[in-house]
Amino acid sequence: MQPKEPKNFIEKLIEEDLASGRYTRVHTRFPPEPNGYLHIGHAKAIVLNFSIAEKYGGLCNLRMDDTNPLTEKQEYVDAAIRDVRWLGYDWGDRLYYASDYFEKLYEFAKELIKKGLAYVDDLSPEEIRQYRGTLTEPGRESPYRNRSVEENLELFERMKNGEFEEGQKVLRAKIDMASPNLNMRDPVIYRIIKASHYRTGDRWCIYPTYDFAHPLSDAIEGITHSLCTLEFEDHRPLYEWFIERLGPTKPRQIEFARLNITYMVLSKRKLTRLVEEGHVSGWDDPRMPTLAGLRRRGYTPEAIRNFCQMIGVSKAQSLVDIELLEHCLREDLNRRAPRRMAVLRPLRVVIDNLPEGYIEEVELENNPEDPEAGKRKVPFTRELYIDRDDFMEEPPPKFYRLAPGREVRLKGAYIVRCERIEKDPQTGEIKTIHCRYDPDSRSGTSTRKTKATIHWISVSHSIEAEVRLYERLFREPNPEECEDFIECLNPNSLEVLRGCRVEPSLADAGVGDVFQFLRVGYFCVDPDSKRGMPVFNRAVTLKDEWAKIRQKIRL
Numbered sequence: 001m002q003p004k005e006p007k008n009f010i011e012k013l014i015e016e017d018l019a020s021g022r023y024t025r026v027h028t029r030f031p032p033e034p035n036g037y038l039h040i041g042h043a044k045a046i047v048l049n050f051s052i053a054e055k056y057g058g059l060c061n062l063r064m065d066d067t068n069p070l071t072e073k074q075e076y077v078d079a080a081i082r083d084v085r086w087l088g089y090d091w092g093d094r095l096y097y098a099s100d101y102f103e104k105l106y107e108f109a110k111e112l113i114k115k116g117l118a119y120v121d122d123l124s125p126e127e128i129r130q131y132r133g134t135l136t137e138p139g140r141e142s143p144y145r146n147r148s149v150e151e152n153l154e155l156f157e158r159m160k161n162g163e164f165e166e167g168q169k170v171l172r173a174k175i176d177m178a179s180p181n182l183n184m185r186d187p188v189i190y191r192i193i194k195a196s197h198y199r200t201g202d203r204w205c206i207y208p209t210y211d212f213a214h215p216l217s218d219a220i221e222g223i224t225h226s227l228c229t230l231e232f233e234d235h236r237p238l239y240e241w242f243i244e245r246l247g248p249t250k251p252r253q254i255e256f257a258r259l260n261i262t263y264m265v266l267s268k269r270k271l272t273r274l275v276e277e278g279h280v281s282g283w284d285d286p287r288m289p290t291l292a293g294l295r296r297r298g299y300t301p302e303a304i305r306n307f308c309q310m311i312g313v314s315k316a317q318s319l320v321d322i323e324l325l326e327h328c329l330r331e332d333l334n335r336r337a338p339r340r341m342a343v344l345r346p347l348r349v350v351i352d353n354l355p356e357g358y359i360e361e362v363e364l365e366n367n368p369e370d371p372e373a374g375k376r377k378v379p380f381t382r383e384l385y386i387d388r389d390d391f392m393e394e395p396p397p398k399f400y401r402l403a404p405g406r407e408v409r410l411k412g413a414y415i416v417r418c419e420r421i422e423k424d425p426q427t428g429e430i431k432t433i434h435c436r437y438d439p440d441s442r443s444g445t446s447t448r449k450t451k452a453t454i455h456w457i458s459v460s461h462s463i464e465a466e467v468r469l470y471e472r473l474f475r476e477p478n479p480e481e482c483e484d485f486i487e488c489l490n491p492n493s494l495e496v497l498r499g500c501r502v503e504p505s506l507a508d509a510g511v512g513d514v515f516q517f518l519r520v521g522y523f524c525v526d527p528d529s530k531r532g533m534p535v536f537n538r539a540v541t542l543k544d545e546w547a548k549i550r551q552k553i554r555l
């Protein structure tokens, strides 16, 4: 029997709603505002909304919450569509835009006026703020609060017709200036913004606020469960106030905690700053926590979905270790990434007891985790490259790799012994290591052991590559807490290595393909690659820090 999956608190509430008959179906939505690229925090909301719909045989819409003409762009809509699809979700033909509801929302606002529940206010934005009061003091009523329905309808229409300037008039809901909840003190529901909207152009010069547009958009679409983050908890009474008075259907808002991850910032405003000030190369810079950046870095949809399932949902604010995200990626790539040999910092090795032009093909497994992956032949020749880090002229006690007089196994091939070093007479830099190989030590036929096995590549059968190594974008675990998060940027978050040597088959690798470079890490082919000159992004190293952390906190 399958063990029952534990239910999170949202699923419990939904099941209560279904049991009580409050709803007979489940319909959710993911509502991004197209004012930036989606990030890993959004992934949490995407996975939650789509998987809940799937679990209860319901539907999930994708809706652009595009009610602010000042910050929204088609580029962001296109990116959001691409990213949600890439994560593996399908909204069928239900891609909606809040801006498509402008007409309906305008009618809703008029209905509210007719019910005596909204009024046009002439107070300035500054006065409105002053009149609002504080948490300890009630607000004061605007002198324009008791205009007649007729006057309000006329003024609202004139607002729509562009007869007033920005800030001169707003439409407010008439609720309760003494409410302990500040959101209920006659919130603004329409303001004048004389700016072109990326979809509706100059058709409108009044725009609904989020608090008005969001619940009614949900109600128009027949959403049953409107899942949002905790900062909207205090807005729920307002959400319900609009829904009760105007909603063609009655959605229920449920809040959950935002995702925060160490060494990352997850706010579009801050990410926009990183892009605009040039701290990163763009929204898809592989150091960015955006889905576009993570994809370019080598993250898979499976790894991200799995991460989102693992962190779960709750009402408690939390900061998730970045190591858990990296762990999820390693788990996925370990299963699927083909293995290749790549030497990032090449050091030339000559095997003196092999003849010039010698070629022997050795067989290496493509992926020991995947029996289907098969094997490949790799040429073993007289001149090889090994990684500079795998040789030390004066090795410290625990260094077991190559050193003068020492032996090491070349992965899948032979044991070699370092006989002498050739240095540049001017700089003293090591140029070439001369070795002898043991012809009886061939891998698979000999049982002779060495303390270390290193990777290598044939000089004449390798191609050049560029490799980009990434470290965390921030120095501080919680950059959100820095006075200015820009100050916390890690100046060493990118290191570019040129002249790396990789297996020739990698010349044809497609953009986005991910490989494990033996002993080094997982690497993803970057779109900057040129024919015959691949560029690789390090997705993640091989060392799983999460395993250590998990032990410490005994998960």
Ligand code: ATP
Binding pocket: 030, 031, 032, 033, 034, 040, 041, 042, 044, 045, 065, 227, 228, 229, 257, 258, 259, 260, 266, 267, 268, 269
């Ligand atoms: P940002 O601060 O990054 O602009 P936002 O909440 O304003 O975030 P929206 O585009 O309005 O961004 O968000 C769309 C949906 O994604 C909302 O339902 C929001 O609650 C959710 N969401 C955004 N950030 C996170 C996060 N860090 N964790 C979980 N859900 C998030």
Ligand code: MG
Binding pocket: 033
């Ligand atoms: Mg928002």
